[in-house]
Structure formats: structure tokens, C-alpha cells
Amino acid sequence: MASLPIFISAVANSTDEPHFPLLFTWSTHDGQIKEVLVTPDDDWLHEHSIEPNLQNLDEQQLYEFGYEAQDILNEWAAELDTDTMYAVDAESVEALVETLYDTKGLDPAFEIVSIEQWFNERDINLHRAREEQGDNTPLHLLSPDEQIMSLLQLAAGHDLLDLSDLETE
Template structure:
């Protein structure tokens, strides 16, 4: 095993959405890199998502337009950073749907595989993983509505469990 493989950390991804409604869309995506760094990107809403019909406040929507990155640029960056590896998520159905919406909008395919965190933390049930993650969030005063904090909490859990 090379030293690169030994230093490689599991990679996590989290997506925040405009709402929990059926017509929601991604507004922020965070993912970790093999060295543990985290990328956190605001998503510029695409017109296909009917962002002006969303429940987001107008100032939040304007912030996404002003500071968000275009979906195709995010796709290229994620595919480059995560190519060919399992990427662990705790909201398997929800995050998968949001990611599919992003990729389908631009007629692209992810080059990585979304994998449930239960396949990494095999010594815990899903409920124990979520409880553990929530405790880490609470202990560190993280905000559960920030994708970056959700990814960081999973990295901390992996470190605490000896997976890093």
C-alpha cells in the first residue's frame, strides 16, 4: 500500500436544499477531499428549477445568484475531485435526488458513487451514526443547516472511530 493510500481519508458529501418540498433544488454542496479539506460551494439556481416559485426569501435567492457557482462548473469540480471513489452520505435518498437534479439539468453523469455512511461505519446502526453526528455537531456548536458542518462532523466521527 502506498503512503498516498494510507493518508487518504474517506470522502463525504452533503447537500443543502431550497426546501423539503418536491420541487426543491440544491443551494449548497460541500464535499471533503482525500486530505480532509472541505470544499463548500453555493449553487446558482438554474431557471429549469423555477427558483422564483420557491419558498426561499428573495434576499436568499439573490445571494445565490450573486455568489453561487454555475451548476456545470460545480459538476466539473466534483467529478474531478471525486472521480472513481465512493463518496459517503448520510441522507442517501434525499442527497441522491438533489444530486440527480443537478446532474440531469446539465445532462451530465457523476463520475463517483454515492454510498450510504452505514457502509463505512459498519459497527453502528444508521440511528447510532446520526446520533453520534448530532452529538459532534452539538459539542462543536456547528450549524446543521450548513453542508460544510455536516461534512466536517462526519470526518470527525471517522477520526474518532479510527477510520482515519
């Protein structure tokens, strides 16, 4: 079986003017969902603040439970063998991924493409398919882990993924 596509989501410091990431959530090639808080780079906080967000993330939580950019980049390099990741808001997620890589003077190792493009390439209208399954909440209003889970379930429900080999007892 081919590995699963990687879906990614992120939470930014601001919904109006995102400048840096607070949280990344992604699926893995084996169907897991991983989530990591991001310890802010000092330069980020000199220029921008962390605004209230749906996940109630604040600066103290990020410093207490977050991971440094290099740790996240190392994990991605070790675990994600892909040139492409798919996101609901590809433009914003791509900018946040670039910000993380920029802290180390690197270019992203993958590109971020719209999840709608992935489904369209497989002749599935994402919004219609979600409505048919009774999912009426817009994807961008779901928490990052709910977004990823919804996308994996929708893809599996349309036989675009075979998750049966991934289930554990």
C-alpha cells in the same frame, strides 16, 4: 496512506419537496471541507421556489455568490476521483446531485451511499458512537459543514482515518 472517503451534504430549495440544490458541501481526499452555492438553473425557478431554510440562503445570494452547474461538475471531475460518496440523507443528496448533472444532460459520475452503511461496514454504530462522544444533536440538524466535520472527526476518533498526515502547521 489511502485517500479519505468523500462525505457530502446538500441544502435543497425545500425541506418538504426538494427539487434542486442550493448548496453542496463535501470533504476531499486530503481532509478539506469545500462548500459551494449553486446558481439556480432558469428551469428550476420556473417550476419551484426557494423556501426559507436554516442557512438563510435566498435567490439573490445564489446569483451573487453561486456557481453554475458546469463549474461545479468540472471541479468534481478534476478533484474527486471516486465512484462513491457518502451522505447522511443519501436519497435526497443523490436526487440533488442528479438534478445538477441533468442540467448538462449527464449522468452522475459517482453514486451516493448512506453514511450509516460506511460506518456499519467498519463495525461502528454511527448513532451510538456519536452519543458516546457527546454529540446529541441529530446529524440532519447540523449545518452541512458541521455534518462533514463531525463525520470526519468521528471516523478519525475510531481509527478509521488517519488525519495526522493531513494536519498543517
